[in-house]
Amino acid sequence: AHVPLSSYKRYSEEVMLERSLEFYQDMNNRRTLRYYSSEPVPREVIENIIRTAGTAPSGAHTEPWTFVVLSDPDLKQRVRELIEEEEEINYTKRMGNQWTKDLQPLKTDWVKEYLTEAPYIILVFKQAYGYNDDGTKKNHYYNELSVAISAGLLMAAIQRAGLVTLTSTPLNCGPGIRTLLNRPNNEKLTLLLPVGYPAKDATVPNLTRKPLKEIMVWL
Amino acid sequence: AHVPLSSYKRYSEEVMLERSLEFYQDMNNRRTLRYYSSEPVPREVIENIIRTAGTAPSGAHTEPWTFVVLSDPDLKQRVRELIEEEEEINYTKRMGNQWTKDLQPLKTDWVKEYLTEAPYIILVFKQAYGYNDDGTKKNHYYNELSVAISAGLLMAAIQRAGLVTLTSTPLNCGPGIRTLLNRPNNEKLTLLLPVGYPAKDATVPNLTRKPLKEIMVWL
Ligand SMILES: Cc1cc2nc3c(=O)[nH]c(=O)nc-3n(C[C@H](O)[C@H](O)[C@H](O)COP(=O)(O)O)c2cc1C
Ligand SMILES: Cc1cc2nc3c(=O)[nH]c(=O)nc-3n(C[C@H](O)[C@H](O)[C@H](O)COP(=O)(O)O)c2cc1C
Numbered sequence: 001a002h003v004p005l006s007s008y009k010r011y012s013e014e015v016m017l018e019r020s021l022e023f024y025q026d027m028n029n030r031r032t033l034r035y036y037s038s039e040p041v042p043r044e045v046i047e048n049i050i051r052t053a054g055t056a057p058s059g060a061h062t063e064p065w066t067f068v069v070l071s072d073p074d075l076k077q078r079v080r081e082l083i084e085e086e087e088e089i090n091y092t093k094r095m096g097n098q099w100t101k102d103l104q105p106l107k108t109d110w111v112k113e114y115l116t117e118a119p120y121i122i123l124v125f126k127q128a129y130g131y132n133d134d135g136t137k138k139n140h141y142y143n144e145l146s147v148a149i150s151a152g153l154l155m156a157a158i159q160r161a162g163l164v165t166l167t168s169t170p171l172n173c174g175p176g177i178r179t180l181l182n183r184p185n186n187e188k189l190t191l192l193l194p195v196g197y198p199a200k201d202a203t204v205p206n207l208t209r210k211p212l213k214e215i216m217v218w219l
Numbered sequence: 220a221h222v223p224l225s226s227y228k229r230y231s232e233e234v235m236l237e238r239s240l241e242f243y244q245d246m247n248n249r250r251t252l253r254y255y256s257s258e259p260v261p262r263e264v265i266e267n268i269i270r271t272a273g274t275a276p277s278g279a280h281t282e283p284w285t286f287v288v289l290s291d292p293d294l295k296q297r298v299r300e301l302i303e304e305e306e307e308i309n310y311t312k313r314m315g316n317q318w319t320k321d322l323q324p325l326k327t328d329w330v331k332e333y334l335t336e337a338p339y340i341i342l343v344f345k346q347a348y349g350y351n352d353d354g355t356k357k358n359h360y361y362n363e364l365s366v367a368i369s370a371g372l373l374m375a376a377i378q379r380a381g382l383v384t385l386t387s388t389p390l391n392c393g394p395g396i397r398t399l400l401n402r403p404n405n406e407k408l409t410l411l412l413p414v415g416y417p418a419k420d421a422t423v424p425n426l427t428r429k430p431l432k433e434i435m436v437w438l
Contacts, residue, residue, distance in 0.1 A: 001424075001425045002326065002422040002423060002424055002425065003422060003423060003424075003425045004420070004421075004422055004423075005250060005252070005417055005421045005422060005423050007247075007248040007249075007250060008248070008250075008383070008417055009248065009381055010381050010416065011380070011381040013261055013264075015381075016260075016261070016264050016380045016381055016382075017261065017263060017264055017267070019379055019380055019381070020263075020264045020267035020268060020271075020376060020379065020380040021267055023267075023271060023375070023376055023379040023380075024267045024268075024270045024271045024274070024376070027271050027274045027372060027376075028226075028270070028271075028274045029226040029227070029228065030226075030274060030276075031224060031226060031227075032276050033224070041235075042232055042235070042236065043437075044236060044239075045232075045235050045236055045239045047431060047435070048236070048239035048240050048242075048243045049239060049243075050431065050434065050435050051243045051247070051431055052239075052242060052243045052246050052247075053434075054428060054429060054431070054434045055243070055246045055247045055249060055428060056371065056374075057249075057251050057374070057386040059388075060318075060321045060322055060325070061324075061325070061424075061426055063428065063429050063434070065434060066434060066435075066436060067434055067435050067436070068435075068436045068438060069435065069436070069437050069438065070438050071437065071438070072438055075438055098358060099279075099358070099360070102279045102358065102360070103279055105280075106279070106280070107221065139317060139318070139321065141318070141321070142388060144363070144364075144367075145363075145367050145388065145409075145410075148363075148364050148367030148368050148370075148371065149367050149368070149370055149371040149374065149386070150371065151367075151368055151371060152275065152367065152368040152369065152370060152371015152372045152373075152374075152375070153246060153371050153374075153375055154371075155275075155276070155368065155371075155372070156242070156371070156372055156375045157239060157242055157243070157246075160238055160239065160242040161230070161235045161238055161239040161242075162228055162229050162230040162234075162235055162238070163235075164227070167276040167368070169278075169361060169364065181436075181438065190364075191364075197229065198224055198227055201223070202223075202224045203221040203222060203223055203224060204221065204222060204223075204224050205220075205221055205222075205280075206220045206221065206222045207280055209273060209274060209282065210273060210282050212266060212269065212270055212273070215269065215272075215273045215282070215284060215285060215286055216266070216269045216285075216286050216287075216288065217285060217286070217287045217288070217400075218262075218288050218290070219287060219288065219289050219290070219291055219294055219400065
């Protein structure tokens with residue numbers, strides 16, 4: 001059944017301009033962080049951030065996502081070992097010269113201290129399919145796109161709260177992590193994000209973003 | 220070169236909680252809209268929204284996105300014709316019984332009035348690859364993921380401004396639209412989003428979202 005749109009809130013043009021500028025400035029302050037403080041962060045903030053990700057649109061409203069939050073130090077350590085082992089092979093063998101060269105400005109490598117330093121690791125799993133009430137498989141249309149859009153909301157929420165993260169796609173670590181965390185067969189690891197406060201004296205690569213005229217075409 | 224993280228702003232725990240809750244509530248009010256008003260929206264608001272999308276993280280900082288904004292009524296009409304022609308075939312032939320059945324609660328079909336009613340259509344193109352200064356091809360690592368994350372920020376910015384949108388993936392229309400709009404070969408249409416105010420008396424499907432405990436696992 002269709003119902004009236006009751007949740008909509010309209011602003012004056014002046015307020016729209018203000019709000020759109022304020023949100024842009026906040027998001028523009030976001031940077032990918034690779035150095036974390038181990039200071040604790042209230043669980044409720046993380047829950048609000050994940051609730052926000054869960055408001056994303058999804059193909060045929062299938063909501064094909066599971067957010068696994070690691071706070072246990074032991075589990076974080078085991079995930080770190082698993083990832084570093086694979087990442088060493090990625091960097092030295094699988095990625096090839098061009099890729100590692102393209103990453104040089106970021107100074108990334110296979111040692112991932114943040115995986116044990118940050119108070120939380122959020123693992124974003126996409127559900128490649130789901131189940132109907134009668135146990136048959138349920139098609140999750142556009143599940144990869146839907147989950148990535150949801151991750152965009154997750155990152156916006158992290159930034160909004162004054163926390164930092166790193167978007168990562170641990171190449172070849174998905175199956176090992178899925179097994180370690182006992183996740184079902186229909187779930188595939190899409191992204192892994194440490195969340196916390198930046199370390200004191202944290203630095204970031206000196207990057208600039210493309211200006212509007214390079215990313216927008218007005219017709 | 221690495222530089223100090225100067226854009227970071229830390230909040231007290233109380234403010235973090237407040238901000239994370241406020242942002243969740245705002246995003247939770249978002250609904251996919253299929254009925255639009257033709258009232259104009261200031262161009263500057265749309266520009267701020269696209270600027271926001273351009274702050275997204277991307278694989279190796281490749282920023283592999285182009286946002287094409289259609290405001291010209293004639294172009295919107297031609298895009299509508301192109302899409303409705305393909306969508307009729309999608310619904311009656313390509314999608315199959317299960318898919319159209321799964322879409323029944325949404326009451327969607329191949330007639331897309333919103334494509335000419337909404338003041339703007341934003342077309343999100345992913346750049347499957349780019350070019351180096353010497354004209355050689357540049358690898359755009361994880362371009363699909365990066366663009367979808369960026370689209371998540373775009374939707375958050377639309378909601379923040381008090382506008383509405385519809386996330387759509389026009390099946391099989393990409394090449395035709397790319398040709399019509401003269402976009403280069405390396406760009407592929409990923410999403411198409413009308414943007415504007417909702418029509419008076421607009422309705423939405425009566426959907427609920429999964430509660431936190433169904434989307435989050437705490438370990
Ligand atoms: C990748 C993707 C593709 C979508 N494609 C369409 C579409 O082609 N037509 C449409 O009417 N809705 C489309 N939707 C919107 C979903 O149906 C909608 O998000 C879902 O029903 C949940 O409703 P909500 O966004 O109001 O929460 C799409 C959503 C996503 C994320
Ligand atoms: C899909 C995706 C995968 C990424 N993978 C990694 C990664 O494995 N390791 C890493 O250090 N950064 C990774 N990044 C972060 C990018 O390098 C970063 O977003 C980019 O350099 C721009 O910096 P900024 O986020 O501070 O604007 C990834 C980003 C995206 C969107």
